[in-house]
Amino acid sequence: MPADTPCFEARNLTRAFGHGARRKVAVDDATFTIAEREIVSLVGQSGCGKSVLAKLLLRLEKPSSGELLYQGRPIAESGDPRAYWRHVQAVFQDPYAAFNQFFTIRAQLKACFRLFDQRPPEREMEDRIDQALLAVNLRPRELDGKYPFELSGGQMQRLLLARIFILRPRVLIADEPTSMVDACSRAGILEYLMKLKQELSMTIVFVTHDIGLAYYVSDRLFILHEGRIVEQGTPDDVTQRPTSPFTRQLLDDIPSVHRPWVTRA
């Protein structure tokens, strides 16, 4: 693989649902590249197609048309996808919904070792889980025998991140990882994301509706509206010289501490 091969490359990528009159295009003719070790944010209002695009990158959805390459090779539609998921992993918006409520947390963390053809020995798996939990500031012994609903939202979100510390993938798709947690826990979650990025030199695709947050974390922003990427560029370019009215809208909607936002009559 040449050094400059991008991590992801999409050409005219389209994903539509339904047929005929009820056809709805969620991702419309997207063309972009994401470089290795880059943090790219997909920004837009709900329903703009950013989550479907994230699912395409995660190989959880198949493109309707167009091409999507990972490290220069098409994301295969058949064959064992586990190799892909060893490289490309995700954290989701609602950590309660992301864990199965019938199994203990520890059992579910252990399940990610399925991705390896040769599972490490029991002791090693337990050790790696413990270390990952410590890395996100959770005490391993306190989680023994616990079920998802027994923990707070912030703790659950950190568990999703612990999974990433166990798997150590090359790419992380983070789908609104801070929007369901308490505002005061957000800083913590972002800290762990940055720690992951530094430790593993990961590529991160960050999905968010908050352009301010995207500005804070990313190297590049893609602004999405109705399935299309309407603008892409560096955070400073996009936020200081927006070319799309949709970008301007997103910027106006942030509740800033420093300037007027909603005014009363």
Next chain:
Amino acid sequence: MKLLRHLLRSPGFVVGALLLLATLLLAFLPPLLLELDTSRRVGLAYVPPTAGRWLGTDHLGLDMFALLVSGLRSSLYVGFLAGIVATVLGTLIGVYGGYKGGWIDDVLTACTNLFLVIPSLIVLILLSGSLQEGRSLTLIALFIGCTTWTWSARAVRAQAASLRSRDHVALARINGYGTLGIVCLHILPYLLSYLFMVFILQTASGILTESVISMLGLGPYDTVSLGNLLNQAIRNEALSDGAWWAFFPPMVLITVIAFALYVLNTSMEGVFNPRLRK
């Protein structure tokens, strides 16, 4: 073990389990303790209950208690077997279609709808009618199961389709689980209490369907069932003769079985779900 302890703490489960246990005991215990003969005449027709003969006699002078016990066994057998067959078939087809989606789902849904519009009772009657001597209980139960799975398939499919897009299923996929693993570990547990309800209704409908077929004279050819008993009582003027012991006990038993299963179901919902448990 923990699950059992929680179950035993729920009053609904205890009531339902005790009732079901009582009907099972009634079905299987008396033949071990008493001499019950369902083919020997023990007196005149419609003799009211006495101390020695708890439920009197039927229109042929046979021992009603012996008939009831034997009929209960047959009905339970038919009901549970038909319920299992219909639930398993419906679940397999429904969950697979609902989880997979796409053309697989389309084909399975089309098949289900095709079976759904075939009037299953008529098919059953034709099937039973074409078999004279070989109409065993098992065969009738399998027939019932194979013609009534459709609505459980539809119900289960809808549930599975809504679970399919949940985040925990997505996480299971990127954890490397295949279709079988996801269905068994991440979809079926969420459907467990629902499947139990489906099973209960299929069992109850199995018992009722069997009695309808029996009434038409197309039931198991030499076995007594609760439906059979009801049907005999109606045909032989038990109602107008005031011989309540000929129809009331089978009716009560059918009701008790259905009630017991229903109470079991609602209480298990609260126990299988760890969130509701704690």
Next chain:
Amino acid sequence: MAAILEVDDLRLHYLTRLGKRVQAVDGVSFQLQPGEILGIAGESGCGKTTLVSGLMGLLMPPLHLTSGAVRIAGRDILRLPPAEVRRSVLGRDIAMIPQGALNSLNPTRKVRDLATDVILAHDEGADRRAIQDRLRERFTRIGLEADAVLNAYPVQLPAGMKQRVVIGISTLLNPRIVIADEPSSALDVSSQKAVIQLLFNLLDEGIVSSMVFITHELPLLRHVAGRIAVMYAGQIVEIGTTEQVIFDGRQPYTRALMGSMLSAEPGQKSRKPVAIEGAPPNLGEPISGCRFAVRCPVAQSDCAQREQVLREVAGRHVRCHHAR
């Protein structure tokens, strides 16, 4: 001016099934003036949502009143029979916009029918035609496209619009006070803005008189509230004007809360948010001294012993004996 809502040393506790007592609200007092928006901020588990149940006069087991009062125009609603609260307080004196409002609409009925039900429930004899005119007039007045919205089923509306419809319906009876419990936290920034705009319209149009706005996003209150109360472990730890609390907080928790917020905006990249270490205390156990002491970055040796009271510091009230 007489306060429209008066909360007087309110204490509420939960009794768990094991007989344990959790003091979730522990001595909260404030007054709400006509025309005012009071913001209440704090982490999850600080007692915000329990306080809302108290303000609504709806105390259902396991939640119980320990002591104190909630007075609306002089009437203590916590000592009214529940049926009376439902009949004459809810919807008229006080209305709540719930956190999970997105799914609180019956999906099988049109918005028009849901709204009509609310009016009929309080005025059985109302003329159906008059109600329709009233609904159209009201929805237009608060800035919604009345005809499109009224004829839609809830599922046809996007999340942000659904929340605005919930607000429109819950204020149909012109309640004097609206309690908004995280009304916009589940929405994207654009819908959030529209929801706040709608709440302002309600006040400007004189449909509601005052509002209590509860959120875990302190920076949002900068634009919404005139005064802010910061809650921690069941108590108000600082209450003052928005300027005072947001830009010049004197209680260490207020400052830590502001510091933990990622109010990320283009051009403000330099300031790094600092998470507050640890978790709020377990209110099922007795706590002595300052409740924030164990997490406080500027705690001193006497903090853990000394019981804290609200006292006036620099024009606002602060629960910290070190605050200057």
